[in-house]
Amino acid sequence: MEHTEVINVRLNEAEDGVVILDQTRLPRYVEYRTVSRLDEMAEAIVSLRVRGAPAIGIFAGYCLYVLARTIRTGDPEKFQRFLSDYGAKLNATRPTAVNLSWAVARMERAAGEESGRGVPAMVARLRDESLAIRREDEHMCTAIAAFGLTLLHDGEGVLTHCNAGPLATSRYGTALGPLLLGRERGMQFHVFADETRPLLQGARLTAWELQRAGVDVTIICDSMASIVMKNGWVSACLVGCDRVARNGDTANKIGTSGVAILARHYHIPFYVLGPTSTIDLACAGGGDIRIEQRDPEEIRSLYYTQPMAPEGVPCYNPAFDVTDHSLITAIITERGVCRPPYDKSLPALFAVGA
């Protein structure tokens, strides 16, 4: 296995397709595929071939640029309507992650700003905008990693849930960023990666990424977080986020709230890491976050083939849960570290830096 950078999402050379590293095939197969049509793009998001809130935002940017190139009209208004339609269809694929709708809105706004200069200028702007989203994400991840690293000490044990590494974002990732940046700087951490049922992003993706980067990683089942904490092996929990409400309530992969409750019980700091684009100030609290329900078959069988439960038995399969702000020690963004009360510290990020 080569230690080259993993590019999870990029434009192909002809710029008529988006090349993705198919995350459903990892860790067994490192398989790239190119998607060019709207239905393929939507399927890639729904099936989690592309996943991780920031990565979905980057992917949506590239997708809209590629789709924009196929729109056959010279009329800026018509063009914008087609673009909006594509954006709405991408938006509908996953309701919880704010980055998707954020990227779509940003692309549409960018095109709109060029409408006076004609369709070719709009397409050119969409290209620039999609590359800017990618570039900014990389800068954000680097800053998040650096801020996160200020909270850790060399040699510490860290627990993480799901995957918020390079595959979910760009470059360093969010929750894994401090660990990867620290490794580059010669530090070592002992990472316990929750396998993260039902889709095993922790076992399949986080373990794979950390192993590649030379970070010491041990996989545990989600149910083992309690004993690992009790054993005194964990000094901090690091998780990503899919949507952060104004009061600090955080939607992230199902099981995150349980980890936070355990961390509180064992007096271990619990950190949420994500770009400010994940913070939704229009959302007052966790109660306003819509939680995506997924196919029960994800629980009943592995990879839709190996049975894990009686056929047809009911399963409840929410993709996310909301961690109450009271359980979160700090929220780390590219603009700095926010502490409670979050309804003050989160809006302040936007008042100052933006």
Next chain:
Amino acid sequence: MEHTEVINVRLNEAEDGVVILDQTRLPRYVEYRTVSRLDEMAEAIVSLRVRGAPAIGIFAGYCLYVLARTIRTGDPEKFQRFLSDYGAKLNATRPTAVNLSWAVARMERAAGEESGRGVPAMVARLRDESLAIRREDEHMCTAIAAFGLTLLHDGEGVLTHCNAGPLATSRYGTALGPLLLGRERGMQFHVFADETRPLLQGARLTAWELQRAGVDVTIICDSMASIVMKNGWVSACLVGCDRVARNGDTANKIGTSGVAILARHYHIPFYVLGPTSTIDLACAGGGDIRIEQRDPEEIRSLYYTQPMAPEGVPCYNPAFDVTDHSLITAIITERGVCRPPYDKSLPALFAVGA
């Protein structure tokens, strides 16, 4: 699927083998197999073909009787030494469950009591003793179910972890007993069954047993217990136990302590159900309970065939964890309901009833 009683462990007709329902094959295949040799018996326990602390105790009783019949000596002392040797080998298979060593010790003591009457009398007594262990377990389960039912209300939501039903015991099981007895009495409960990684006893066994019995059951991943509790869908948690220390600290399937911490957070009562044979008064607290570590491959792959993680990545795989007594609302035994302080209420069970 027929609604007949499931017999997980029984003597075969010739009484030269023990017939077991192979729990590793459920729910896909209902497959019985007969084990006659010590190595097959030990393998059946290690591989979890027979599992659940009380079922292992019953199985060990039958095994020692079947093995005793193969001992070719007329000398009671030699006979007892052979029997001890078999018992020690069975005992070594799983260190955490107290029922195994309890049943082995009981069988050896019974044989010893007949040693003055010769080997045939010792063998006959072993037969009676093994059947008594099975019969007493059924009575115990019925009593546990009845005591547990006093703590529940018709229509309630209940969460359970792992499998402590008929497959793990006899007749009603322990943690599932109140639900099955309640169902017989016309009540209905809404059960959330943690799938219980890595070996999926909840998804494969608990869901199968409850479905057969007409109890409303929904499988969730272990990481979903928090959101189900937060949704207000659960009024009580019911779990079994593999060893209860004098102070109430309870070893049970890995993940149980996490469920207890979540239940405390959400103010939901957390009940442990088990026979008094599971209470080990000689064990002062959870720190004295040895926790069995299992093969990392159980986490890395499903059924040792489907990869779920990068090959060879380290995994930590404890079979059990210890739930602190402070998190347990009550411990329900066949002799009644114990409340804190357990270091008073647990020994009292033995002072009075025994």
